[in-house]
Amino acid sequence: WSTLVLSQLHLCAALWGDSAQQVIPYTGPIPGGLHPGEIIIIQGTVPPDADSFQVDLSSGCSTKPRSDVAFHLRPCFDDSPSVVCNSLLQESWGEKETLHQLPYKRGAPFETIILVHKDGFKVAVNGTHLLEYKHRVCPNVVDTFSISGGVRVHAIGYIPNSAIYSESGDLSVPYKGSILKGLSPGQHITIRGQVSLYPHSFTINLCNSKTENIALHLNPRMKSSVFIRNSYLDESWGQEERELLYFPFSSGEYFEILLLCQSHQFKLAVNGSHLFEFRHRVQDLSSIDQLEIMGDLELIDVKLW
Ligand SMILES: *[C@@H]1O[C@H](CO)[C@@H](O)[C@H](O)[C@H]1NC(C)=O
Numbered sequence: 604w605s606t607l608v609l610s611q612l613h614l615c616a617a618l619w620g621d622s623a624q625q626v627i628p629y630t631g632p633i634p635g636g637l638h639p640g641e642i643i644i645i646q647g648t649v650p651p652d653a654d655s656f657q658v659d660l661s662s663g664c665s666t667k668p669r670s671d672v673a674f675h676l677r678p679c680f681d682d683s684p685s686v687v688c689n690s691l692l693q694e695s696w697g698e699k700e701t702l703h704q705l706p707y708k709r710g711a712p713f714e715t716i717i718l719v720h721k722d723g724f725k726v727a728v729n730g731t732h733l734l735e736y737k738h739r740v741c742p743n744v745v746d747t748f749s750i751s752g753g754v755r756v757h758a759i760g761y762i763p764n765s766a767i768y769s770e771s772g773d774l775s776v777p778y779k780g781s782i783l784k785g786l787s788p789g790q791h792i793t794i795r796g797q798v799s800l801y802p803h804s805f806t807i808n809l810c811n812s813k814t815e816n817i818a819l820h821l822n823p824r825m826k827s828s829v830f831i832r833n834s835y836l837d838e839s840w841g842q843e844e845r846e847l848l849y850f851p852f853s854s855g856e857y858f859e860i861l862l863l864c865q866s867h868q869f870k871l872a873v874n875g876s877h878l879f880e881f882r883h884r885v886q887d888l889s890s891i892d893q894l895e896i897m898g899d900l901e902l903i904d905v906k907l908w
């Protein structure tokens with residue numbers, strides 16, 4: 604997984620600071636809390652005389668009483684090199700999880716990635732998986748990152764909704780993906796897939812996970828070559844939009860849908876050719892936090908960027 608994450612990272616540079624060296628101890632905010640699929644990246648160097656350093660993911664930054672720490676990660680360079688993980692809840696430490704293995708070296712640079720998973724945090728160092736720490740508290744409450752001790756930090760990055768987070772963890776259909784912080788103007792969704800061999804239709808819905816509302820319903824119907832766009836709000840379907848220059852899909856064929864969210868409309872292209880616009884019927888774009896895809900197709904890739 605760490606190679607996959609790294610390749611995503613090189614696309615994103617949502618770094619907290621600039622690439623200038625950070626002052627240690629460093630504390631930074633994680634607005635909105637951590638969610639599955641999100642990533643924290645730390646690039647630094649261990650000074651030659653370091654004893655240990657620590658990374659804390661906590662809920663709040665109070666020192667008295669000390670905020671809960673959902674994940675405490677501490678590489679120790681003393682006589683028995685190890686990595687210690689723990690959580691601090693209501694000012695008391697839980698049971699330590701110690702890994703007697705140390706991928707960090709005194710005097711050497713490193714790149715650490717912390718990936719938030721549904722069940723726990725996964726840590727990789729220099730592209731290699733190191734450990735997994737099961738959640739003791741829900742990661743949503745984590746709103747503060749800090750790093751302190753024997754370490755020099757070159758860059759720290761927090762990558763929010765790095766992707767649509769699929770609930771099943773794969774691209775099986777019906778597909779349901781969470782858009783962690785909802786849509787916003789300027790975002791693109793790409794859907795790559797292949798229409799089934801004997802298709803009837805397929806459906807792509809951009810919707811709200813808490814209500815039944817569908818802000819954008821896309822439904823290409825193969826036999827009639829009709830491509831329906833609509834919304835479903837407050838338990839009723841809106842006015843269908845059907846005008847089309849040409850019908851882009853055919854059975855068994857590979858396609859690439861690009862959906863661009865603008866401030867007043869969606870724009871859709873298939874295989875690089877513009878097909879139509881759809882004026883927003885839901886004005887609060889951030890409430891659009893789920894993507895559903897179902898019907899007669901196979902998915903190859905779904906991305907949000
Ligand atoms: C991590 O990778 C960097 C760059 O490839 C290398 O210089 C460094 O020695 C590695 N660090 C460790 C602890 O293996």
Ligand SMILES: *[C@@H]1O[C@H](CO)[C@@H](O)[C@H](O)[C@H]1NC(C)=O
Pocket residue numbers: 851852853856857858859873874
């Ligand atoms: C999309 O492009 C691919 C090649 O890049 C082609 O094989 C496919 O038939 C095209 N699909 C549509 C729907 O135009």
